[in-house]
Amino acid sequence: MPSYSLTVDKFLEHAAKWWGQREVVSAQAGGTDHIGYAALRDRSNCLSGALRSLGLHPGDRVGTLGWNTRHHFEMYYATMGAGFVCHTLNPRYTVEHLAAIINEAGDRALAVTSSLATFLDALLPLCPTIEHVVVMDGELPGDSSAQEWTARSWLLETLLDQRGTPVAWGEFDEEVPAGLCYTSGTTGPPKGVLYTHRGNYLHTLRVLQADAIALTDRDVVLAAVPMFHANGWGLPFAVPAVGAKLVLPGRHADGASLAALLRDEKVTVAVGVHTLWLGVIDHLGAVGGELPDLERILIGGSSCPETLIRRMEERLGVRIQTSWGMTELYPTGTMASPARRSLGNQTSGRPVMGVDIRLTDADGKTLSRQRGVTGHLRIKGASVIDRYYRSDVDVLDDDGYFETGDLASIDEDGNLAIRGRSKDLIKSGGEWINPSEIEDIVGQHAAVSLVAVIGRADEKWGERPVLVVEPRGGMALESAELLAWLKGKVADWWIPDRVELVSAMPLAATGKIDKLRLRSTFGGIDLDDENPDC
Incomplete structure (x- = not known):
């Protein structure tokens, strides 16, 4: 058999050749932008040549600071297809946080959406490695002309017009890096994960399986x-x-904006953290309307309250697929089958072909019994991290498994259920309390929208749990009612000593509940001490 490198450019090449007119749709001010795969491939390929003309070489890191847009999608393939490393940056981070990540990565160029270009005045003086700036859409901010960085900046369309040149994609080994992403920092300092072309390619084949995301050309x-x-x-x-067909929401992910895209573009499969779909349901509840084409919603990122799953299924008439993964896994680990999710089952599905999981004790010893018990979750596979970026320490154990930091159980059918983060466990009076179990119970209350449990230092017991709840919009909720709801469902000494009702739960940049922020606000923990890089 001839050699055939597993490089990610082949996905867009395939789409351009066989589905050239299928659209990538991107929300933007005043409407939507539409482009076919064939035209997008040609633009992206010429953009590779333009980036090369700036002096970039294979292996150089190109940072991207943008939302889910067509231009960001083009930059994905323009960088990866030419052998550069696409370093996706989170625009919700602080300038100092972004600078620390850019400097560790050694990014030579930065592609930024125009709505975020105002960041650059403060950011670029802190990032000496950045030699070129590409504004992916729109114009430069009107007050930026006096800034030093504008002398080394390009508008993407100008760069394409003046320097765009077709290039051969994928002429490198499949093991070279394709992308760089940093962990969210919700549980500790962010760490870089370097994705290879091979890892991305194998991950794609994995999630396309019929019992995983199971996409087809009709979707x-x-x-x-x-x-x-x-x-x-x-x-x-x-x-x-x-x-x-791919639909990208741009920077606006509120319920009204997402509902309009779902309806107007006849979306069949929607993917995102559950807090997004809560906004869609609340919007539809306020203004009415249906989403007749929507068939499935795939959720992940953090545990979804059972009441919200029921609301989504009943209000939208869709199937809900739960999943579990991590940045370190490219990111998918397990996924519920699109055809077999049963109401009331809060598992994250089975491992898809290509990964294996096991449960261990706290010391890493494999549990003799794997089903029906709770243990520390480890995972192994071709798309699992070996070591963090710029680290010389392997993170795999002797059998090649990665310690995820999650507590989990596996039921008799092989479905994984995440039982919380091991570092989130609360030690009270020498015994462990699992916040996830309390959160699951409180999340079933009809008046609860979002819930989190954190530990607070206690002079007598060491730590005691604090219950933080965002009530469902327009519904009254009392602390005593929540504590009574827990009575008899957990041990009495597990019941929190304090309840904090908040108008809006703090969310991290990835849409997960930001427990670091909650610990800082309600747990007596200094945020800078717990996560010095944030």
């Missing part, structure tokens, strides 16, 4: 997962790989 996919978070859960590769 219209709304990718509401940020493209700057863990490769957008692999959707920028998986969707063109099957010739499905």
Whole structure:
């Protein structure tokens, strides 16, 4: 057999050749932008040549600071196809946080959306490695002309017009880096994960399985997962790989904006964290309307309350697929089958072909019994991290498994259920309390929208749990009512000593509940001490 390198450019090449007129749709001010895969491939390929003309070489890191847009999608393939490393940056981070990540990565160029270009005045003086700036859409800010960085900046369209040149994609080994993404920092200092072409390619084949995302060319996919978070859960590769229509929401992910895209573009599969779909349901509840084409919603990122799953299924008439993954896994680990999710089952599905999981004790010893017990979750596979970026320490154990930091159980059918983060466990009076179990119970209350449990230092017991709840919009809720709800469902000494009702739960940049922020606000923990890089 001839050699055939598994490089990600082949996904867009395939879409351009066989589904050239299928669209990538991007929300923007005043409407939507539409382009076919064939035209997008040609633009992206010429953009590779333009980036080369700036003096970039294979292996150089190109940072991207943008939302889910067509231009960001073009930059994905322009960088990766030419052998550069696409370093997706989270625009919700602080300038100092972004600068620390850019400097560690050694980014030589930065592609930024025009709405975020105001960051650059403060950011670029802190980033000496950045030699070129590409504004992916729109114009430079009107007050930026006096800034030093404008002398080394290009508008993307100008760069394409003046320097765009077709290049041969994929002329490198499949093991070279394709992308760089940093962990969210919700549980500790962010760490870089370097994705290879081979790893991305194998991950794409994995998630396209019939018991995973199971996309086909008849689907219209709304990718509401940020493209700057863990490769957008692999959707920028998986969707063109099957010739499905791709819908990108831009910077606005509120309920009204998402509902309009779902309806107008006849979306069949929507993907994102559950907090997004809560906004869609609340919007439809306020103004009415239906989403008749929507068939499935794939959720992940954090545990979804059972009441919200029921609300989504009943209000939208869709199937809900739960999943579990991490930045370190490219990111998918397990996924519920699109055909077999049963109401009331809060598992994250089975491992898809290509990964294996096991449960261990706290010391890493494999549990003799793997089903029906809770243990520390480890995972192994071709798309699993070996070591963090710029680290010389392997993170795999002797059997090649990665310690995820999650507590989990596996039921008799092989479905994984995440039982919380091991570092989130609360030690009270020498015994462990699992916040996840309390959160699952409180989340079933009809008046609860979002819930989190954190530990607070206690002079007598060491730590005691604090319950933080965002009530469902317009519904009254009392602390005593929540504590009574827990009575008899957990041990009495597990019941929190304090309840904090908040108008809006703090969310991290990835849409997960920001427990670091909650610990800082309600747990007596200094945020800078717990996560010095944030």
